[in-house]
Amino acid sequence: MLKLDCGLCGNPSCRTMARKIATGDTKPEQCFNLSTRPEYRQNLQKIRQLLREGVEIGAKGTIVIEDTGITYIHPCISETGKVTAEARLTTSPEGTVDLKYGFYDPIQLCMMLSMTGFFKDIRCSPNLGVGRVTVDDKTVLIYKDGRINVRRAKDKEDAIQTIRLVSRSLWGAIICSYCGNAGVDCASGGCKNCITHVCPVISGGPPDPTATSRGSIQQTTASTIFDRVKTLETKRYFEEGVKQLDDAFDVFEKASLKVLEERGFDSSALKAIEDKIAKVNKLAIKFIVETPGAYDAAIGLILSGVAIDLTRVADGLKIVASSKKALSPKLKELFSEAVTIATEAYYAFRAVDFEKAKRTAERYTAFRKRWTEAFRKMSEKDVLTGIEKIAVNGFYMSRLLTKPLPT
Numbered sequence: 200m201l202k203l204d205c206g207l208c209g210n211p212s213c214r215t216m217a218r219k220i221a222t223g224d225t226k227p228e229q230c231f232n233l234s235t236r237p238e239y240r241q242n243l244q245k246i247r248q249l250l251r252e253g254v255e256i257g258a259k260g261t262i263v264i265e266d267t268g269i270t271y272i273h274p275c276i277s278e279t280g281k282v283t284a285e286a287r288l289t290t291s292p293e294g295t296v297d298l299k300y301g302f303y304d305p306i307q308l309c310m311m312l313s314m315t316g317f318f319k320d321i322r323c324s325p326n327l328g329v330g331r332v333t334v335d336d337k338t339v340l341i342y343k344d345g346r347i348n349v350r351r352a353k354d355k356e357d358a359i360q361t362i363r364l365v366s367r368s369l370w371g372a373i374i375c376s377y378c379g380n381a382g383v384d385c386a387s388g389g390c391k392n393c394i395t396h397v398c399p400v401i402s403g404g405p406p407d408p409t410a411t412s413r414g415s416i417q418q419t420t421a422s423t424i425f426d427r428v429k430t431l432e433t434k435r436y437f438e439e440g441v442k443q444l445d446d447a448f449d450v451f452e453k454a455s456l457k458v459l460e461e462r463g464f465d466s467s468a469l470k471a472i473e474d475k476i477a478k479v480n481k482l483a484i485k486f487i488v489e490t491p492g493a494y495d496a497a498i499g500l501i502l503s504g505v506a507i508d509l510t511r512v513a514d515g516l517k518i519v520a521s522s523k524k525a526l527s528p529k530l531k532e533l534f535s536e537a538v539t540i541a542t543e544a545y546y547a548f549r550a551v552d553f554e555k556a557k558r559t560a561e562r563y564t565a566f567r568k569r570w571t572e573a574f575r576k577m578s579e580k581d582v583l584t585g586i587e588k589i590a591v592n593g594f595y596m597s598r599l600l601t602k603p604l605p606t
């Protein structure tokens with residue numbers, strides 16, 4: 200796919216769209232860019248050809264794992280006294296997993312392995328869908344189908360703890376079998392289904408191979424996370440993460456204003472945003488790993504989700520700022536509106552201001568009509584795609600407050 204993640208097809212990322220195309224749930228022509236821009240005609244043809252030849256994704260049916268997700272534990276062949284263990288993760292405590300789209304999003308899997316700070320000697324191939332890391336003296340292999348293999352663990356308990364660490368760290372990379380999004384995209388507000396229902400990836404908490412059923416869940420919304428976190432020992436990770444997000448947003452606003460006022464674009468601003476987002480992601484994963492309650496851990500996933508929104512908002516700014524020509528008044532007007540939508544949405548989320556969030560979502564709907572008209576008439580498709588990327592990710596944030604979460 201195009202890796203633009205512009206959101207125009209209704210999916211927060213091109214990867215989600217690619218999964219839906221591969222499984223026949225949608226058609227490549229539903230990608231706004233593929234279907235309307237001549238420069239992507241070859242990409243469209245290539246995708247059609249791949250579909251004719253057949254593409255492999257996920258697997259048919261549902262796997263049911265009896266009693267425990269630990270598939271085996273046996274003595275290490277290479278080191279006496281140590282054990283090797285393998286677990287098959289599932290997305291529900293009942294031990295079932297629907298592999299329609301696969302288990303882990305391979306790109307998200309590799310990104311998350313590198314951002315946690317828990318692992319050493321990280322090697323990961325999105326193409327093969329396999330990651331390999333070192334945890335203390337143990338080698339851990341992670342497969343895109345949800346298998347985690349631990350070698351040279353001290354004993355069974357050590358192996359289980361390592362599997363739990365990896366499983367929690369990679370929670371956001373699990374693909375929702377309902378909508379095809381990685382969990383972190385659902386946590387960004389980018390999934391329409393998960394705004395009205397508890398996301399299936401989030402509902403069971405991070406997969407734990409030895410957990411028994413957690414029974415029925417109570418439901419709350421993401422608007423409660425700022426209060427809920429106050430009682431948790433791990434609140435410092437969350438609070439520092441939010442501070443980094445605030446700082447990153449501040450940099451985004453200032454850099455956008457410079458572009459609007461034609462005072463140039465400071466590329467160091469993007470680097471500053473990237474660095475802050477990297478810190479947010481690391482803190483969010485630390486929060487998920489160390490927060491004892493499985494449902495409270497979802498607060499960390501929301502933190503990661505907002506970080507993804509902001510990453511894409513900053514990407515949009517980069518596209519707009521890379522324009523070789525000065526922005527026309529019409530483009531300036533749309534760009535300014537997109538920045539306002541993103542900014543208002545973020546502050547509505549931070550202030551838990553439902554009214555403001557609702558107004559921002561309405562503002563996006565009106566913006567989208569004007570934008571679509573402009574996209575039809577104007578030749579600056581790249582710039583317009585960047586502008587939409589800013590606005591749509593703001594829109595995602597505007598609907599986060601009402602997003603259902605387990606408690």
Ligand code: SF4
Nearest residue numbers: 205206208213230231
């Ligand atoms: S419309 Fe945008 S997000 Fe959707 S597949 Fe096309 S380029 Fe990717």
